Amino acid sequence: AQKVTQAQTEISVVEKEDVTLDCVYETRDTTYYLFWYKQPPSGELVFLIRRNSFDEQNEISGRYSWNFQKSTSSFNFTITASQVVDSAVYFCALSEAPRAGNNRKLIWGLGTSLAVNP
Amino acid sequence: ETGVTQSPTHLIKTRGQQVTLRCSSQSGHNTVSWYQQALGQGPQFIFQYYREEENGRGNFPPRFSGLQFPNYSSEMNVSTLELGDSALYLCASSFGGALSYEQYFGPGTRLTVT
Numbered sequence: 430a431q432k433v434t435q436a437q438t439e440i441s442v443v444e445k446e447d448v449t450l451d452c453v454y455e456t457r458d459t460t461y462y463l464f465w466y467k468q469p470p471s472g473e474l475v476f477l478i479r480r481n482s483f484d485e486q487n488e489i490s491g492r493y494s495w496n497f498q499k500s501t502s503s504f505n506f507t508i509t510a511s512q513v514v515d516s517a518v519y520f521c522a523l524s525e526a527p528r529a530g531n532n533r534k535l536i537w538g539l540g541t542s543l544a545v546n547p
Numbered sequence: 548e549t550g551v552t553q554s555p556t557h558l559i560k561t562r563g564q565q566v567t568l569r570c571s572s573q574s575g576h577n578t579v580s581w582y583q584q585a586l587g588q589g590p591q592f593i594f595q596y597y598r599e600e601e602n603g604r605g606n607f608p609p610r611f612s613g614l615q616f617p618n619y620s621s622e623m624n625v626s627t628l629e630l631g632d633s634a635l636y637l638c639a640s641s642f643g644g645a646l647s648y649e650q651y652f653g654p655g656t657r658l659t660v661t
């Protein structure tokens with residue numbers, strides 16, 4: 430069975446602190462995709478990153494960075510020098526390999542609520 | 548490029564009634580997925596439509612039904628509403644090509660069942 434675990438329910442930091450959001454996944458597939466989405470208070474989920482199971486290179490995008498480690502089945506997300514606008518719920522998700530047709534399902538974690546205080 | 552839109556934004560219904568939610572996919576996308584998100588929870592996959600056919604379904608009863616139109620917009624109908632159906636309903640569109648797996652979400656429809 431596939432599963433995504435985000436052990437941190439809530440995190441509170443002060444602006445400019447670095448913060449890491451953890452994501453641990455379970456899957457039997459050898460081909461899969463991992464995602465991070467941001468959900469601000471407005472409710473709309475915003476796509477942040479997609480990583481496939483064959484690419485373990487870390488990725489950096491501005492203040493955001495992602496650390497994918499297959500050995501520990503983790504895909505952690507770090508925000509450097511956090512800002513108040515980063516306050517949101519962050520979801521990690523796992524997509525199984527495509528089946529016949531065009532099935533694109535996502536298995537979601539429960540999310541981590543990040544509060545960045547001024 | 549037009550993003551994903553959903554209507555209505557908010558809806559209040561009574562138990563036993565039915566409701567229709569609408570979603571317009573992002574320009575160029577041919578796949579629409581629907582999710583239910585209860586308060587404080589992650590999204591739960593309801594079903595997905597690809598080129599007007601259902602292409603996968605989560606653990607939701609048949610009273611959750613949907614369709615996709617030739618322009619790839621989609622509707623979801625929920626019949627015989629229950630109190631537990633109160634949630635944020637999210638629609639996501641994507642392109643069905645093999646290289647693209649990102650889903651782009653609309654702002655959601657907040658359904659309250661009383």
